[in-house]
Amino acid sequence: MSWWFARAEDQRRTDHLMRFDPRFWTVNFPRPMMASVVSTGPASLRVDAEFYTGADLAGLIWESEDRHDHPLLRYETARDYREVQLSFRWRSDGVVPLDAVNGPTLTIEGRDASGQPCAWYVRLWNYAAGTPVDARITIDFAALSGGFRLPDNADPVWAGDIDRMFISLASPGFGSAGALPAPVAGWVELSEIAAAGESAVIGIGDAFLPEHSLRAATGYDDQYHLTPARLMRTIEALGYREWINHYVGMSHQFRLRWDAAEARLVADDMGTTPFNPPFLAWHRDFAARATALGYQLILSLSYELFDAHCPRGWRQVKADGSPALTRWAPPSALLSPAIPRAQAYLERCAAALATIAADSGHPVHFQVGEPWWWTGSDRQPAIYDAAAKARFTAETGLAPPPPVANSSVQLSDAQRRYFTWAGTLLARSTIAVAAAAKAAAPGATSYLLFYSPQVLGRDADNLALLNMPEGWRAPAFDVFQLEDYDFVTEEDTAAAARARQAVDTRLAYPLAHQHYLAGFVLNPADRDQWNAIIAAAEDARARGVPQVFLWAMPQIMRDGLTYFEGAEMANAFDDVLFPLSLGLDAAAEPVFTTQVVTTASGREQRNSGWADARCKYELGSGLRAESELRELLAFFRARGGRARAFRFRDPIDSSSAADGGEPGAFDQAIGTGDGVRTRFPLTKSYGGGSPRRITRPVPGSVRLAVGQTEQASGWTLQPGGIVQLETPPPAGAAVTAGFRFDVPARFDSDSLPMSLAAVRAGQMPPVALIEVRED
DSSP, rough: OOEEOGGGGGGGGGGEEEOGGGGGOOOOOOOOOOEEEEETTTEEEEEEEEETTTTTTEEEEESSSOOOOGGGGBBBBOOOOOEOOOOEEEEEEESSOTTTOOEEEEEEEEOOSOOOOOEEEGGGGGGEEEEEEEEEEEEEEGGGBBBSSTTTEEEEEETTTTEEEEEEEOOOTTOOOOOEEEEEEEEEEEEEEEEEESEEEEHHHHHHOOSSSSSEEEEEEHTTOOOOHHHHHHHHHHHHOOOEEEEEEEESBBBBETTTTTTTTEOOOOEEEEEEEEHHHHHHHHHHHHHHHEEEEEEEESEEEEGSSSOOOOOOOOOTTTBBOOOOOOOEEEEEETHHHHHHHHHHHHHHHHHHHHHTTTEEEEEEESSOBBBTTTBBBOOOOOOHHHHHHEEEESOOOOSSSOOOOOOOHHHHHHHHHHHHHHHHHHHHHHHHHHHHHOOEEEEEEEEEEHHSSSHHHHHHHHOGGGGTTEEEEEEEEOOOOOHHTTTTTHHHHHHHHHHHHOOOGGGEEEEEEOOOSGGGGGGGHHHHHHHHHHHHHHTTTEEESSSSSHHHHHHTEEEOSSOOTTEEEEEEOOOHHTTTTTTTEOOEEEEEETTTTEEEEESOOOSSSSSEEEEEGOOOHHHHHHHHHHHHHHHHTTTTTTEESSSSBBBSSSSSSSSTTTTEEEOOOSOOOEEEEEOOOOOOSSSOOOOOOOOTTOOETTEEEOOSSEEEEETTEEEEEESOOOOOOOEEOOOBBOOOEEESSSSSOOHHHHHHHHHOOOOOEOOOOOO
16 A cells, blocks of 8 residues: 655646636536536536526636646646637526626636736627527637727737636526525536637646555535536546445535525425536436446435525524534534424435436435534534424423533433433434435435544443434444544544444444445645545455545545555565675665755855655675675565665664663653544654654564553554554653664665676675655
């Protein structure tokens, strides 16, 4: 296994792309409207939109810089359009037509010839031939002007430095105040899209990585603006195969209706479908493409709904009467399984998703995603909506007990009974939602996604009653899916293991009926969390979990995560030691890389490229006999020259002890306890600068101490030189270690010149090794 963060400059395989390729347009829009774009052919695309107010306006966008794709797949940044001509056929309905005021306008954002930021507004009707709803449009960027009427209002475009351009699509009532009398479904088709001219073709990354065993996870709320073809290109090119777990989201899927009582737009549970037309168009295309490429697509529905459009009477409620809202900004609400209309809405959504998959010819896989009674950072369980309390009384004949304002308190018998009943209701609700999908698509496979840190990370006894009910016990669902990314990113592997054991004991799904979701990295600044995430994914594969997903593709694309599998990789490592007798007299040379710039005054500016030295070793002086030369030759050939790294025992620096002697448990500080963390990488400090990461400790040599006490047990040494404790050290406790270590190294050349005559004359060949950086 290997992974790294790719950059655009790492592109090695490239192809050519016609500018304005339909796959690479995006859409965006303000709420409450919705829109999506789908490529319908090699030279055509379609935008679907649904308008709700007189202020709704969508943009069909082409960007000069590819900010959305994985770095190995991005197209070339090309801001100069002066040698480009764009032509296409325009057809539309349900949007302001080409000839009207507020009709489709090409807004161009960039800089003028002097480098000043500028925007031009090009009325497409000025470059159209045909009718306002069916026309051929030709745009020559070298002779293009903004302005409503030409030549009277001409504003010449300088197309040499453009950042992006977008075509505006306005609702039929654009400019009017408030909600439209009824939602309006509009669409635009661009066909026969062609780019001509000397700059009509640009480069594009064309990486196609080997297939591996990890699976893709996607989310519509994060990727609604991309075409399904673009997303599927990325998934396939990065080596993900067979399965895609797709979360349909909580904020872009619903159709809306005006609620007079609430005086706002809310999710529509009365129309023919709960989903808006852009969502349906996008997902039908996505499902069809997944099917055509041989992927199994799991469609995931959660109990979350964007609060701005969630009916107030559907929400879970805390003891203080406040609704259950997540910490997203803006927040989502959690739907109560006790409220009949909310439950019916979820069942209709499940049936509609199953129909989308079935209509594509795809085997139907439906997931109920992370269903729970909400308990946020304030620890207030949201189980006290009026419908829940009334239903408890109707089903048990008992009055609801005094509410619990903090889930960590010890429950009375009556409160425990209420918690258990609420958990049972949640189980019945989720099973009914899955049954609705199976009724719409007989033979569908049902999945339950369980997020263990929310339930088993704290107050586990109480929250398990609510959110890990016995009603979920196998075979309530066909497949149980586990997600535990908070445990993973906090490196609390002990808690993750305890949670897995609790789930297995309580719900008893056989390993063959389990999946695992590893991830995700919320903030780009925390992308190093991928190290722990991929380790957790590999651990799940080693445990025999049939399908392991990386959650999620938006973060993979953003961070440039690139994953490989297989033994025949250029950075492969053989866990063998370079022959000690050959390395005893090696000359070691720690190397830094520092750029030094001397100014005219003689002062220097120094920029260090490496935080730690990288060692080089010269072995020629250590070889003394033909037998040693033969031993070296055998080792060199077995490693394939530079291809495979190995262990090398540095004759000068191979101990954690400052004097190079026997290691002690207090030699090196490797971390400080925080009451949660259980994984501590081995490091060695040299009196200043960044500590050196030790990835190849000598087996059996590691000693560990927490605080002032050496630990003879309660910990293990994991691959990569990571100490794994069974129990997190208390906050503030120093974690120290002592060890002997080897340096991961490789030969510095693919050739090994040698001559027996030279050897017999006492002239041994120079042999160089170089240290290998490991994560």
